[in-house]
Amino acid sequence: MSSPDRPEVRLALPLEDFSLEVDLRVSSRVAGVFGPSGAGKTSLLEAIAGLRREARGRITFGDEVWLDSETGVFQAPEKRRIGYVPQDGLLFPHLDVRQNLLVGVRRAASAASSSFEALESVAELLELGHLLTRHPMSLSGGERQRVALGRALCSSPRLLLLDEPMGSLDLPLRRRLLPMLRRVSQELEVPMLLISHDPVEIQALCQEVFALNRGRIVAEGAPTDVLGNPEVFPLAPAEGFENVLQGVLTASGGGTSRLRLGPGGGAELVVPRVDARLGTEVLVSLPAHEVLISTGFPTGLSARNILPAQILAVEPLGELRLVRAALDDGGPTLSVEVTPDACESLGFVPELPVFLVIKTTGCRVYWEGPRNT
Amino acid sequence: MDEATLGALGLTLRVASLATLFALIPGVPLAYVLARFEFLGKGVLSTVVSLPLVLPPTAVGYLLLRMLGARGFLGRETLGIDLGILLTYKAAVLAATVMATPLVVRTARVAFEGIDPRLEQMARTLGHGPFRTFLRFTLPMASRGLLAAALLGFTRAVGEFGATVTIAGNIPGQTQTLASAIFSAQQVGDQREAAFLLGVALAVGFVAVLASERLVRSAPRSSLARGSRRRRARP
Numbered sequence: 001m002s003s004p005d006r007p008e009v010r011l012a013l014p015l016e017d018f019s020l021e022v023d024l025r026v027s028s029r030v031a032g033v034f035g036p037s038g039a040g041k042t043s044l045l046e047a048i049a050g051l052r053r054e055a056r057g058r059i060t061f062g063d064e065v066w067l068d069s070e071t072g073v074f075q076a077p078e079k080r081r082i083g084y085v086p087q088d089g090l091l092f093p094h095l096d097v098r099q100n101l102l103v104g105v106r107r108a109a110s111a112a113s114s115s116f117e118a119l120e121s122v123a124e125l126l127e128l129g130h131l132l133t134r135h136p137m138s139l140s141g142g143e144r145q146r147v148a149l150g151r152a153l154c155s156s157p158r159l160l161l162l163d164e165p166m167g168s169l170d171l172p173l174r175r176r177l178l179p180m181l182r183r184v185s186q187e188l189e190v191p192m193l194l195i196s197h198d199p200v201e202i203q204a205l206c207q208e209v210f211a212l213n214r215g216r217i218v219a220e221g222a223p224t225d226v227l228g229n230p231e232v233f234p235l236a237p238a239e240g241f242e243n244v245l246q247g248v249l250t251a252s253g254g255g256t257s258r259l260r261l262g263p264g265g266g267a268e269l270v271v272p273r274v275d276a277r278l279g280t281e282v283l284v285s286l287p288a289h290e291v292l293i294s295t296g297f298p299t300g301l302s303a304r305n306i307l308p309a310q311i312l313a314v315e316p317l318g319e320l321r322l323v324r325a326a327l328d329d330g331g332p333t334l335s336v337e338v339t340p341d342a343c344e345s346l347g348f349v350p351e352l353p354v355f356l357v358i359k360t361t362g363c364r365v366y367w368e369g370p371r372n373t
Numbered sequence: 374m375d376e377a378t379l380g381a382l383g384l385t386l387r388v389a390s391l392a393t394l395f396a397l398i399p400g401v402p403l404a405y406v407l408a409r410f411e412f413l414g415k416g417v418l419s420t421v422v423s424l425p426l427v428l429p430p431t432a433v434g435y436l437l438l439r440m441l442g443a444r445g446f447l448g449r450e451t452l453g454i455d456l457g458i459l460l461t462y463k464a465a466v467l468a469a470t471v472m473a474t475p476l477v478v479r480t481a482r483v484a485f486e487g488i489d490p491r492l493e494q495m496a497r498t499l500g501h502g503p504f505r506t507f508l509r510f511t512l513p514m515a516s517r518g519l520l521a522a523a524l525l526g527f528t529r530a531v532g533e534f535g536a537t538v539t540i541a542g543n544i545p546g547q548t549q550t551l552a553s554a555i556f557s558a559q560q561v562g563d564q565r566e567a568a569f570l571l572g573v574a575l576a577v578g579f580v581a582v583l584a585s586e587r588l589v590r591s592a593p594r595s596s597l598a599r600g601s602r603r604r605r606a607r608p
Contacts, residue, residue, distance in 0.1 A: 051494045077497040084498040090491055094513045107500030155499050 004029065004061030006191060007159060012057045013047055015040055020047075020215040026193065028186050032206035033195040034226065034237045040215045041195040042087070044163045048193070049084045050077035060157060068141075081107065083190070087164040089144040097147050098132040102109045102331030104155025122150045122356075127183060142173040149184070161196035162303040178204055179283055179368045188347060199227050199236050200285040203244035204366075211235065217305035228315065228322050228335055241322060243334050245269070251279045254303065256360055259284065261304035267331025270304040271363040283366040290362035294321060295346055305358035309334070314348050323348055325356060378566075380546050381554040382573055388462060388550060389530035391468035396477040396526045401519065404481035405511070409490065426475040426571070433471055434539025437464075441540065464541035465548050469530035477526040484518020517588055524585040531577055553575075 006026040013020040024033075030324040035041050047055040050066065053074070059067040066075040083104075091100050101119055108118055111175050118179060123129045126146045137146060145165060152160060165176045166182055185192055195212075196202050202209050203223045211219040211232040219229045226232055228241055236242075247259030247269060257274040259282060261267045271284060309325040312333060316322075321343045323336045334356060338348070348354075407419055425433050440447050443458050449455045458464050488511060496506040512519070534552040541548040543557060551574050558567035 049494075049498050051498070076502070077494065078500045078502050080498070081500070082498055084495070086491065087493070090495045092492060092495075092510065092514070094516075103501075104499035105494065151499070256465070 004191065005158065007048060007193060008060045009040065009044070009048060009057070011044070011055055011057040011059065013040075013043055013046055013052060013057075015043055015215065018215045018280075022210075022212070022215070022217050024099045024210055024217060024220075026191070026208065028207035029189075030192045030194070030205060030207050031264045032202045032209040032223070033193070033212050034197070034199070034209050034232070034235070035195075035212035036197055039212045039235075040255075041197075041212055044161055044212070045084070045163050045193070045195055048159075049082050049161055050075060050080050078107075081157055081327050082156030083155055083160045083167060085145075085148045085152050085160070085162045088168050089136075089148035090207075091139075091144060091147055091151070093136055094336050096132070096138070097128065097134050097136070099134065100147055101128070101132075101151050103151060103156045104157075108156035109153060112314075118154050118156065125153075125187065126150045126180070131310065140173070141169050145169065145177065146180075149181075153188075153190075157190060158190075160190050160192040162192060164196055164198075165194060166198070167196070175364075175366045176368055178366045179281065180204060181298055183368070197236075199242045200244055200283075202219060203227065203242070204283050220297040224333075224335070228317065228324075230316055231316055233317055240337060241317070241335050243284075243286040243288060243291075245284045245286065245332050245334075247282050247284055249274055249276055249278050249282060250276065257365075259365075261327065261331050266329035267307060267327040269307075269358070269363065270360050271365050272360060274364045274365050275366055276367050280367055285366070286334070286358065286362060288322065288335045290359065291334060292357035293325070293336055293338060293342075293348070294344070294357055295352070297355055298357060300359060303357045304360045305356070309332070309354055309356050311348055311350055311352045312342060313350055321348075325354060327356070377545055377549075378446045378463055378554070378570060381549050381551050381570070384462060384465070384549065386578075387549040388465045388469055389527050389533075390554040391466045391479075392530040392533075393523055393527045395466065396474040396530075397519075397523060400474050400477040400522070400526075401481050402524075403480045405485050405507070407478070408482045408485035421480050425472050426479075427544045429539075430472060430533065430535025431539055434468060434536035435501070437467060437471065437540050459540055460542045460544070460548065462541065462548055465533075465537050465550060467542055468536035469502065471537055472533050473526035473529045475530050477522045480522035481515070481519055482494040482582050484522065485496070487518065488514050521585050521588050523607050524581055528578060528581045528585075529575075531581070 008278050009022060009024045011020060011022050020043050022044060033041050033044060043052065046052045048059060054261050055067060056069040058065065066080055067073060094102065101122065105118065126149060128146060128150055131139065131143060131147065139147065166177055169177060178201065180286065185205055194205060206223050207228045209220065209223045211226050212216050213235055219226045233241060246262040248262065249257055250260050251258040252273060255273050256270050259269045259271055261269055269284065274282060308328040310328065312324045312326055314321055314323050317337065321338050321340055323338055324333055325336065326333045336356065403422065407415065425502060439445050445451065447456060458467060492514065493506050493511055496510045501509060524575045534556065537550060537554055543549050543553040549557065551570060555567055555570045555574065558570060
């Protein structure tokens, strides 16, 4: 791709309690909008998709102008070539899965790509092959989301808009769908804009994030920076900051499994048992308040993970402090919530060598799992 | 079945079918507009469409008669040509159409209101223009409700009497429908004929209502059945 197309959105849209006023220049291929429910995220996506006629401002994508209220330009939704995946999937109830996947294929065909091939490859990518003759009513929540994503992909979109791709799913399903979404987003070349209230989802999928609160962008940048931002932090649902780590399964036994933490490090992590082949790539989410910092090697602890690390930075996080520490041997960086009191009495400063103590049960592991389940 | 009865039954079915068709053609788009859009005068429009439902059928017939009479705004002297409607089967079709339209519009409107407009938006984002979206997605998704609307309109047209006799008369072999044939048989005291015609009317009505009940009920039942089968199948 020469100069990749990215959406640029300057928008004013009156909502019920407040108005959405954003200026958002996406520079990464996969960008996210993070915010609590009711922040105006869905309205933003709908405006970009062309489903909000009352939106004012200017929306461009590459050299195409989708909306310019000053010059009266409004590109109809069917002309924007967007793949919109709403939170509830919105599959057509009168069509089976195959027909649903083919709804946008007419446009894809006019964009000069063989529709049949597209269907086959999308079905394989999202593991939909065994569902093709089923009806939407008979699908589980996760299957429905996958079909909705597949339907968007089959229309050969120039931009994918994902509205809380896992928002309506329960934990066991999210565990499998998140790594799949991550794999799909890495295999595709299409730009994606996804909205989510889940810090784990944002970190696992996005290269860039905009934090939205009551219709305004309050922070933007790299996911870990934005999510650790004192203004953004209170917007996360209850749990606060979540570390998201990549790992590879290296051993399983008893009730636990052992991971090597990426990208190329030697750091190891013991997590609850993962029923997958050795070598499987997994994601781990670990709330920042589940990690302890010790200045010396602790003994007699039940926690299975005592990892040497070095403090990189100490940042204010509301009334708390967020300590960022890099695991030794080239391991990833973790964020740890501590009280200012602990911070001062233990003398946490950058470059201080410490040990991070992590309970096995504090780790939540996401992996794609066996096919067709 | 004697020839006159057969003729009345045939005419009734033909008139009712045409009336259903003519009620659906403006009725379905109108129902969609009423279901989806807000505009000035919507309440008035919706009320006017429903009026034939509450007026005595003979009043509607009288209104049509005035319109089609020589000096009415669809009459010979106004238009310069004679449409030749009054006292023909066309008048019966017209009367039945006017009487069936409110039921068709109201039922179709409910059918359209039951469809999530976001599904239509979804079709738009997938590259289908508004007209194509209506034809390819809205209509098929509403098909069950629309069939019920057609069936209701049809049964109303079969039973239409008051407006029909007013403008089409009750001419055996020409404009005499099942409803007016029963009236005639009863007027002349032909009990056997009246009872027989009653039986035919009952049969037609029974089949139509049974069919519409099945249409209305089958959708949720089948989806529930599928859902529970799926749940049981899961390990």
